[in-house]
Amino acid sequence: MVYLRGERHMKLIDHVHYFSRLYRSASLFSRNPRSISSLNLTLEDQQRLAFPAIFVGMALCLFLLLSSLQTGMPSINRQVNIGVGLGGMLYIVLAFFVILPFFGPSNPVVHNASVLVNAALISIPILLQPYLMDGVVPLAIATLMASSAVLAGRWPTYLFILLTTAIQMLLGRTEFDGVNSGTWLTSVFLVILTVLVTETITIMKTAISIQFHRLETLNRVAHSLSSSLEIHQVIGLVSNAIQTTLDADTYYLGLMRNDVIWLELLYDDGEFFPSTEVQLDNSLAGWVVTQGKPLLLRNVTTEAREKLGIRVSTIGQPRLSHSWMGVPLEASGRIIGIVAVASYLKNQFSQSDLELLQNVTQQAAMALDNAAHHAEVEDQSRRDTLTSTLNHGALLKSLDYELLDARVTNQPLSLIMLDIDKFKEYNDHFGHLVGDQVLITLCETIRQNIKNTDIIGRWGGEEFVIALPRANAAQAVQVANRIRRAIGEISLFSRDQKPIPAPTICQGIALYPREAGDNIALIDLADQRLYEAKERGRNQIEPDTEAW
Template sequence: MRTLRKGFRFYGKIYNHPVAMEKSVQSLHQLSAKHRIFLALPAMVLGIGFFAFILVEGLILYYSQVDQQVHLGIGIAGISYTLMLLYFLPLLDRFKSLQWWASILNGAILAFYTIITPLPSLATSAMLAAIIITIAAIISGRWSAYLFAFVHIACLQVFALPATIFQSSYIQNAGIILFATIIITETVVRLRAVIDLQMQRLETINRVSQRISSSLDNAEVIDIVKESIQEALDADTYFLGILSPGKDMIRLELLYDEGQFFPAKDYPLGNGPGSWVVRNRKSLITGDIEDAVEKYDFHVETIGKDKSSNSWLGTPLIAGNEVLGAVAVASYEFNAFDDGDLQLLESVAKQAAMALDHAIQHGAVEEQSRRDSLTGAYNHRHYLQLLDEHIRAANDSDTNLAVIMLDIDHFKRYNDTFGHQVGDQVLVELCQTINEHIKRTDVLGRWGGEEFSLILPEVTGEQALRIAERIRKTLNNTEFATVDGKTVPAPTISQGIAMFPKEGQNGQELIHLADQRLYRAKARGRNQIAPSLSHWQELFGKTAKIDVSEEASLLD
């Protein structure tokens, strides 16, 4: 009974769900003419064998001359007609109207044979009908087979005497034809739907494999997964999540729910089915989420739209021995997914995990090539690329952008006095200090030697000045020591600031102006920032409160 219920759910999935029904209807003609010939070949061979038997029977048995000629004629005509149908099948595939005419012709021919054959019987007529119905259902689909049955029964009445419509032989023949048509046609159509569905899944996996193998971009991989789910699975909602480095958060890079895509967002790795899939490193499928809640003690939280799913299917993204995240689909229908859907999702997830792992490794190598090996700041070349990108973004959004040029005062003397190891320590500590005072969207680059540069999007000159002052004070209070443990004085830094768009329209102008102001700060005694607070308040107006103790250090 359980297997029977699964079967009904599968057919319901194909024919009752709107999306699946549409795919199934479209898939009825997905099989190529070559594939349909292959499927119909046993029925055609049986048909040829049947007519060959009639031909041989006419040759060796002692019928009357007329009966013998009828047998020979039917045998030769039947074999010829079947071979002709086999030969011209590609034409039926190209011209759909010919399929209907073939059904009408087959129905009339079988009725004519039933009337004129010397030894007509329900068995021979039914066997021929079964062969033709099978071929029609495979080649042309459901309605061609039903058209054949209707024409055949109608022609039996036309070719025979009108009074025979009430005779038992006619009623039996008609009943057998109708019964055989329904059973054979519906079985064949469902088998074709299953075959088409499996072909569609295999084609999806193949396309994903081909596209994803050449991708080294996370966004492209996620887009391929999205397209494969939309194409092959009847899901109301789906997501793809990537684990954080600490494995305690999952970022839903892709979240779709009933016609709407949601922005990427971080979620704690809780006690839901997605978290279970990640922690247990295996797939989960359920046709009733409430049963799964009781079985696994899930705590289900609604994400996306405020509506609970009833079916859920998910699998982890595993590359090597590392779990990268999870991909899942859900439906508001009960029992919406089957083992075939699970196999498809697992195949897509396997390909996606390998591609994401390659993309992460490639991205790490690329990122490393953009960074200074000692300090971790962006190198000179990449910094300039980022500066151009940020200037274009600021111009498009009509926002400000600050560039700070920063240099360690008397660094060569400091390096010569305390050693290169202490000098390297100062450079590393300086960058760590800077990163503590800037946002993730800000950019730190090593301009060269002991000189660094900052990009601060969406700030005023006064805000940039306050950030620069905090960096200066923090570095002044940092303790440094030589290899033998002796404390050395903290170095000082000088800084120059320039603002887009008020003081420069491109990166070259901003760098040049900030560099000039850096050397102005050095000329004024070093350990300073130029220009002062009054300049920015005059340029932008007084936009923020400044502590009295801080304001004194920012004035001329």
């Protein structure tokens, strides 16, 4: 995938090559398990598209019936016009309002049968053409051709025209005066007209189907995102939306983390890659984020060099992309990241694709913002309101998880139960506000002396629990000593800003699985050793390395 670095300029390029893009879009769905056949329009939509052909067919049949009322028309002509008119009306009603709704618009059996039925039926007015008014047969063929293109598709329509042409030539040789140049010219003209009309209708139907699918996907994504409260779930929905609506070889979703863009999702040429970072300075993604504007490049290498003055490098696969577009993730008035897609083909994306990506990104940004707020609220519910350490319930759940991990990985886990010596004296002599500050400072000091992967929680009152995953006995004692020294060096002040003595602590240590096999036994043992430490006096650790 292309990773662009360089000057901070942007220019949106007007879309071109619409039809080639449309064919590529159709081929995308044909390669995808959700192929274009699965994107067929509903029965009502197909009937609306076919309505002009239905209307013309009914009008033609009505015209034949009315023309039979002319005075002076030979009896055989009148009978033929009435028969063809009534038969055509009956066929239109049965085909479009009975058979099609019953079997469904996407039934391949109906498509194949309709080719043979249409060819057989059109042979009747071809055979009776001398008794019909001029232009009736070509108009009837054009009407069936248009309806077939809408309902059956390209190849059934071509087969119908092929059979119709063969019938015309056959009947022309057997019933009339041979095949003259006018007949050949009419046949050639009919073939050309067939290709033009069929391809136009097919392209229009494909475009409508793709647009309908995109709107359906956007609606589904918006509904799913609105109920998604997990960031990884939001990212998964965005990935699915891009894969099913855009012909992209590469895409990524990045979130701001300090001054870099952290790619939470990176997909390139059929493979998901580990998270990585992209710098804000002198990068295309950085430009989108810092400027807060979308960017569309349809020929990356040329525009990067000639118009943007950027240097092209890669992330993901070691292969350059040639089309690129990116949209900033904006929530609550601030830019929180970027969604970008790319293709190895030039001119792959248009302005409509960029608008589609903007819609997906807008929904994703709101969902990510909601998920972040939900995660914040959920995290606060797990925290002690004073010290921001884990509360009692959250501590037990986290300890259960860490013990399970230790059991699976066959690693030790050490637990420290910690209590402030004679904490009641701080409250009695200096007030509860100073006592609260002592607890807050104590927890901040503990955090500074343990790893980010370690756990600290408030067990109750002035008692705290510290879980040390993958720490053995000697390492646990080392941590306990480090915490004890650090707490002895903290500076505390009374409400009138007079210095007060730092607290001392006692600590009890227990080890899993060496001494306890579950969380209850582990906590009980650490609590028992904390009591033994306090029995020896202030600022004690039980046990120490020598006694263990």
